[in-house]
Every structure is written in structure tokens, then in C-alpha cells.
Amino acid sequence: MVFTHDTAASLQAAVALANTAEEPDTLTTVEGLAEFYAEHEYSGEHQRDESELKAVRAVRGALRALLTADRDTAVELVNGILAEASAVPRLVRHDRLDWHVHAIDDGAPLARRVMVETAMAMIDVIRADELNRLAICAADECGGLVLDLSRNRSRRYCSTACGNREAVAAYRARQRG
Numbered sequence: 001m002v003f004t005h006d007t008a009a010s011l012q013a014a015v016a017l018a019n020t021a022e023e024p025d026t027l028t029t030v031e032g033l034a035e036f037y038a039e040h041e042y043s044g045e046h047q048r049d050e051s052e053l054k055a056v057r058a059v060r061g062a063l064r065a066l067l068t069a070d071r072d073t074a075v076e077l078v079n080g081i082l083a084e085a086s087a088v089p090r091l092v093r094h095d096r097l098d099w100h101v102h103a104i105d106d107g108a109p110l111a112r113r114v115m116v117e118t119a120m121a122m123i124d125v126i127r128a129d130e131l132n133r134l135a136i137c138a139a140d141e142c143g144g145l146v147l148d149l150s151r152n153r154s155r156r157y158c159s160t161a162c163g164n165r166e167a168v169a170a171y172r173a174r175q176r177g
Contacts, residue, residue: 002128002130002133002149003121003124003125003128003130003149004100004124005097005100006097006100006101006121007120007121007124007125008121008149009040009041010117010118010120010121011067011118011121011122011125011133011134011147011149012040012147013036013040013042013114013117013118014063014066014067014114014117014118014121015067015134015145015146015147015158016036016039016040017036017056017059017060017063017114018060018063018064018067018145019144019145019158020036020060021057021060021061021064022142022143022144027053027056027057027060029053030048030049030050030052030053032053033048033052033053033056034046034048037110041095041097042110042113042114043094043095043106044105044106044107044108044110044113045106045107045108045109045110046110047109047110052109052110052111055109055110055111056110056111056114058111059111059114059115062077062115063114063115063118064145065077066078066081066118066119066122067118067122067134067145068134068136068145069131070131071126071129071131074122074125074126074131075126077119077122078119078122078123078126081115081116081118081119082103082116082119082120085103085104085108085112085115085116087103087104087116087119087120088103088104089101089102089103089120090102090103101120102117103116103117103119103120104116104117132153133147133148133149133153134146134147134148135148135156137156137157137158137159137162138156138157138162138166139157139158139162139163139165139166140166140169142157142158142162144158144159144162145158146158
């Protein structure tokens, strides 16, 4: 793997969250947010209410902007996110995870923690000059984000569904031709 576990996990969560805004919107309920929280193993406060859902939904555009930015713009966005949150990196160990970096208090609102954790992950991406690991889905009618953590950098689709749709379309085109 190219990145440390916490960096990869934060990037995967950020891409998944940003992709929930694609049509159809898949983050519309408090229960859906609770599932996202559990699936991506967030720690800290989780209010499980409409206001938290609204706040998390509101950061999806900023996440997408950060994850699709060129290197210099990404640096500006990361620095802005960290400054706004008064982020102070520290090493923590919790649950089944060994030492890793947190940069915001566990009691901070979930939306802010998501942004800070993503910004911290993007520091590693920017420093390694690996922004090409983040892309837009290659499927014709999809705008989903793709995080390619493969060794050979072969991931092109945001989901198996998009990959399968494109493969079927290519097969049908070959059969017609």
C-alpha cells in the first residue's frame, strides 16, 4: 500500500462521502449517516440527529473540491481547513488501531472532523505527489470520484457497478460491430 492505514482510511471515507452526493443522493437519513460512521470506523462524538446529517451533507462539495484539486490548490485548501479548525496533530491509539494521527478533538462536530481528517490525509498525498491516485470515474455518465490505491494504478471506476456497465456496453458494441 502506498499510504499508511489512517491516510488510506481517511481518503476512502472522503471519497465515499463525496460520492454520496452523486445522483441519486445516497446520504439522506440519520440512519444512513450512522452506517457511514460505522463503516468508516470514525471515532469521537456522533450526535445521530438531523443537524449533524445536514452539516455532513454540506461538506461533500468541499471534499470533492479538495479531492479533485491540482496540487497547489490542494495545498491552499488543506492549509485553510487546518487553520480554520485550529488543528493540532497528535498521536493516538484507540479501538483496534495502533498509533496514528488525529488533529482535532474527538468532541468536535463530525463534519469538521471529516474535513480535518481528510486534510491530514491529503498532506501525505501532496507530499508524495500522488494526486493522480484521485480521479473522476471513467464511466461515460458518471461523475463519481475514484481512489486508486492499487500498485499498478489500474482502478478507473468509482464502483463495480460502473465498471460492469462499461464492460457490458463495450461487449455489446463489439457484438454489433
